[in-house]
Amino acid sequence: MSDNTVTWFEVATDDPDGAERFYGGLFGWTFARDEGPMDYRLITGADGGAPAGGLYNSEGGFPPHAVFHVQVADVEKTCAQVESLGGEVQRMVIDDGAGTDFAYLRDPAGSLFGIFHRRG
Template sequence: MTNPAPATLAWFEVATSDPDGAQKFYGSLFDWTFAADGPAASSGMDYRNITASGADAPMGGLFGTGGQVTDHAVFYILVADVEATCADAEQLGGSVISKHLDPGPGAPKFAYLRDPSGNQFGIFTPPAAA
């Protein structure tokens, strides 16, 4: 699979304390399919990749939070450099909520940001090809 171009809306995530209910809802509403994410599953995380009907690759994920964080949905923009983009966002009046620059093998570097109006979004850099 090739990666989208930098600055592209490239992923979304639905985080929920009821992943089975969310899977049933979105699967029925949009005919999406769900599959366990290998690296996440091996670490004990409930993370399911979401694929649209007829698509050849996932477009998002469903994160079972276990009630540890508030239910939410967030979009992610692919960037060339997570740290540099965080610095740029702060220069432009945004803020960094959290950075994950060493998430482990096979996982992308990512960060959660807020724009100057307070809207949350994510950025990520795909993991290096093996």
């Protein structure tokens, strides 16, 4: 995967089981629990290819949302660039314990999106 490309999507909800039923029934997606420290479920499309997204239990920490994520070379540098262009960093995590740096950002109009970098 190359940098600066949308490579992941994510659905956040405080009812992950209900979201699985909804999206699974609607699109034929399947879900597998990730091994990480949070309730995160990898989403595989009806074609059965590699996971292309994730569903996570926000536990009320974020409003429910579906958002795209862009792979970047450097999360901290990209966050600084977002702010210099009039956007806002909502949350930045460097080293989530599973080898990924990520951030949730808002563009100048307030739209939420994410960035990430997998180390190693």
